[in-house]
Amino acid sequence: MEPRVIKTESDYHAALAAIERLLDLNPEVGTEGADALELRTLLVQEYESKQFPTSLPDPITAVRFRMEQQGLAPRDLVPYLGSRSKVSEVLSGKRPLTLAMIRALHTGLRIPANALLQGRHATLKEEEDEIEWSRFPVHEMIERGWIAAKVSDARERAKELMQSFFSPIGAPNAIAARYLKKDHIRSARTMDRHALAAWSARILICAGKGRSAEFKSETVNLKFMRDLAQLSWSAQGPLLAREFLENHGIALIIEPHLSRTFLDGAAMISASGKPVIGLTVRRDRVDNFWFSLMHELAHIALHLSGDSESFFDDLDTSSHHDSREKEADKLAGEALIPNSVWAKSPAKSLRSPEAAQHLAQELKIHPAIVAGRMRHEAKNYRILNQMIGHGEVRRLFSDIQWN
Numbered sequence: 001m002e003p004r005v006i007k008t009e010s011d012y013h014a015a016l017a018a019i020e021r022l023l024d025l026n027p028e029v030g031t032e033g034a035d036a037l038e039l040r041t042l043l044v045q046e047y048e049s050k051q052f053p054t055s056l057p058d059p060i061t062a063v064r065f066r067m068e069q070q071g072l073a074p075r076d077l078v079p080y081l082g083s084r085s086k087v088s089e090v091l092s093g094k095r096p097l098t099l100a101m102i103r104a105l106h107t108g109l110r111i112p113a114n115a116l117l118q119g120r121h122a123t124l125k126e127e128e129d130e131i132e133w134s135r136f137p138v139h140e141m142i143e144r145g146w147i148a149a150k151v152s153d154a155r156e157r158a159k160e161l162m163q164s165f166f167s168p169i170g171a172p173n174a175i176a177a178r179y180l181k182k183d184h185i186r187s188a189r190t191m192d193r194h195a196l197a198a199w200s201a202r203i204l205i206c207a208g209k210g211r212s213a214e215f216k217s218e219t220v221n222l223k224f225m226r227d228l229a230q231l232s233w234s235a236q237g238p239l240l241a242r243e244f245l246e247n248h249g250i251a252l253i254i255e256p257h258l259s260r261t262f263l264d265g266a267a268m269i270s271a272s273g274k275p276v277i278g279l280t281v282r283r284d285r286v287d288n289f290w291f292s293l294m295h296e297l298a299h300i301a302l303h304l305s306g307d308s309e310s311f312f313d314d315l316d317t318s319s320h321h322d323s324r325e326k327e328a329d330k331l332a333g334e335a336l337i338p339n340s341v342w343a344k345s346p347a348k349s350l351r352s353p354e355a356a357q358h359l360a361q362e363l364k365i366h367p368a369i370v371a372g373r374m375r376h377e378a379k380n381y382r383i384l385n386q387m388i389g390h391g392e393v394r395r396l397f398s399d400i401q402w403n
Contacts (some may be wrong), residue, residue, distance in 0.1 A: 062115035100177035133159035187314035192260035203278035207251035215249025225335035232366035286389025287372025294332035
């Protein structure tokens with residue numbers, strides 16, 4: 001619907017919804033989408049100034065209010081605003097919010113778009129210098145074959161090369177800004193967000209090249225996950241899992257992590273609305289592959305939706321302080337080995353290869369999965385080391401350039 005003067009409350013809410021949709025699209029400056037966003041913003045501001053001029057906070061007040069609500073320090077805004085200096089300038093009122101900042105704050109901290117847009121009578125200009133292109137790991141990406149260029153060009157041509165890299169999945173500046181924002185990250189170590197953004201884009205680019213079936217939101221449930229787990233019995237299990245998921249509209253992409261990301265897996269939504277799982281096979285073990293896969297599937301079943309954040313997981317880190325990670329761990333464990341079966345199995349107490357084999361046969365899953373559970377429960381990672389499938393996953397994906 002074309003923008004028009006707002007006369008009623010219904011018109012007002014429709015305009016706000018349109019602004020939300022346009023912000024999600026992250027239109028490039030100078031495009032029809034950016035012009036529409038600017039016009040709708042001005043129309044909303046004009047209506048608000050007449051109807052309730054003092055009811056909405058200015059953008060900085062809205063940001064500070066959310067910081068107070070969530071116990072955030074200024075340094076916590078760096079992923080949304082770009083750097084410590086920019087955070088300082090924004091909070092002091094010396095720097096206006098750009099479109100990229102508004103998008104990141106709205107999506108990441110759920111600050112209402114209409115509050116962030118208050119007082120913006122100038123053009124909503126997304127400044128290209130907000131994205132620090134040289135901080136992307138261009139050198140490593142060239143060496144991996146993700147970017148066709150000379151390593152010597154990495155620094156001088158960083159912006160050009162990264163914009164070209166991001167372009168298959170959308171407007172480069174918008175995609176870069178989207179994946180530099182703070183998503184749901186499970187890790188006790190600080191991840192390099194530029195490397196994480198590049199890896200995320202790589203996963204989505206690869207997923208876009210495949211041909212998966214239509215995805216139905218009710219597909220992933222406990223039965224689906226248990227049926228998938230039984231494919232682990234085969235030595236070709238990981239390949240069978242990829243095919244099984246593809247036939248149900250879910251892309252499974254295997255791609256080693258980039259330096260300083262400490263990543264096991266991720267769950268994301270593609271531009272087409274289909275779920276995408278990325279696995280790094282950081283630990284080349286059968287037990288780790290299947291738990292990582294089930295954990296990301298659990299996020300799809302429990303937490304991921306069309307407008308939600310992505311999930312990035314370092315599974316060496318405890319889920320103790322994160323309710324969603326605890327839920328994903330619980331569902332993944334239940335899908336692989338039901339607690340009711342585990343409670344009655346000799347494997348719970350014997351810690352022997354024979355007990356692991358017996359339970360694996362009962363559940364029709366790979367013995368490595370049972371051995372992994374036994375090691376985890378015992379908090380003893382020296383036992384059953386010969387059963388967890390060392391070196392049996394990466395070799396199946398011979399087309400991948402392993403580190």
